[in-house]
Amino acid sequence: MAEEFVLEGEQRVFMTGNEVVAWAAVAAKADIMYGYPITPQNEIMHYWTRLAPKYNKRFLQTEDEISAGFTTLGGILAGSKAFTGTSGPGNVLMQESANMAEMMRIPMVCVIQQRGGPSTATVIYAQQETQLTCFGGNGEGHRVVYSTATHQDLFDYTIKAFNTAWTYRFPVFILGDGYQAKMREPLTMYDPESKGIKMVSAVPTLGQNVPGKQFKYLRNCLNTEEELHEVLLKHIADYENMAPQVIEYDARGCDDADIVIVSHGMVSRAALSAYHHFRAKGVKVGYFRPITVRPFPTEQLRTIADKTKKLLVAESAQGQLLKMVQAGIYGSTTEIETLLRPGLGITSEEIIDVVEQIKL
């Protein structure tokens, strides 16, 4: 008999981010993972396949990420909590199935560990998949993207990803990166239900043709522009209703700040250190980190932008977060300074240097 997953109370652990994701998926009662090898995501599969038989869970290694995405959708339609994980060029291929999930409202969960692209570029780190993960494919970007910064985030938000997906039936991405995937860090693991987090159950969409039942017909083929428009309007309304419920961000010291550092994911850790550095010296620096980069905390950032003199956008890409910030504060006269390091990590010292050089 397979054992039921139990994490007694809380456990302090020290492990890599990929291992954290595998444990979080077990904690979230995920049933099956479909995946294709790609660095730096591989160890999610490695740990999942080691844990799976112990917890009566399954795994399928597919022929590519297109297949990983579509098999994941098949598993979900059958009523399983299914997920996948990928990176870089695999993320590109994953977008086709993500688009189907958006249009058919299939609660897909996908963990992205960003690398520098395009293939093979680096297998290490970048934030170059931010726009792709938020808006990839031919659709309207109807997905939720949690940008994680720490291993605790990876655990918390992987669990949350399943609940968000199954509650709102939009695909949900965890946007990590190679640094988070590969490095070890302490965190606290827990059983979500014992902390009062109720896990949303998976239900089958197809495959129960009992007599008298209204059969389900899922399709992406629509006959007219008007028909597509009507379907999209419904999704847009659902997405907009969902947005205030799922938007998350971390804002510190933004009320009296002369300059607010805006960053997401791994870079926000350097930004947070810089923020503490300046505040310890009495310099009025603020910190703003969108946790959901899609939907983006637009109103919250706009309110902050109206109160501060400048924003400093720091990211390991040439302006992918910047575009969201610009769109988010449209109409504000607050200046935006940038620290753009495509494909490079950013240290707190670099951010401190840049802030000190900016004339306020």
Place this chain on the structure above:
Amino acid sequence: MQEVRSQGEFLPAMPTCWNEATKPHKFCPGCGHGLILKTIGELIDELEIRDRVVFGCDVGCSLLAWDFFACDSLQTHHGRVTPTMVGFKRANPDAICIAYMGDGGGYAIGSQHLFNASVRNDRITVVLCNNTNYGMTGGQMAPTTLPGQKTETTPYGRDVHVTGYPTKGPEMVATVTPEGAYVARGSMHNLRQLKSFIRKAIETQISGSGFGFVEALSSCPTNWRTNAKKTWEFVEKDMTAYFDVGEIKAPQAKEGV
């Protein structure tokens, strides 16, 4: 009213798993899809599997089958019905997963999925309609276009020195599947035989023996620009001259059975 009803008495019996609200079907006059789907419908009835069937179709003309049956159905992206059904079956092994596609979906854009599902011996049934061209997009060359055949992208006839020879799908699937799989090529011009092949392919899934694959030679008079007689001749003579009809691989009968 009465006249209509009395006319109905002369109509052949249709499968009970048909979605009557969507009949007559949406395929062109003379298209083979309707016949192949009718065969699948009869088998769903006869094998009494309707409560467990999930019917998946691809993109291309096969997508017009999205509401063909009175059972849960799914229409995916081009070439992706195979992995979607594979994922479904892995999560729910009790389901009977039928993936329906055209030659473009199976042999071109989704060929990696067909190949690997074959290698893995996934317990699903794939029925692939081979009409030697891309019908829905207006009759371009398909992997199965015959040598010399004119299409919109081979207006002077398919030159095999430039584009290669037509794909022999069942032969490929038979080569890469392990024992236990079922592989055959049937044709709409011999429906009774085609039905027996699809029956075995579904039974192969039901028994858990392995992957079931049937290619069905089919017609496309709209894009072939052929009348009824020429259409039938093309399927029966020209296509079968290149594509051998018959069983290519069948699970070994157990001793004493």
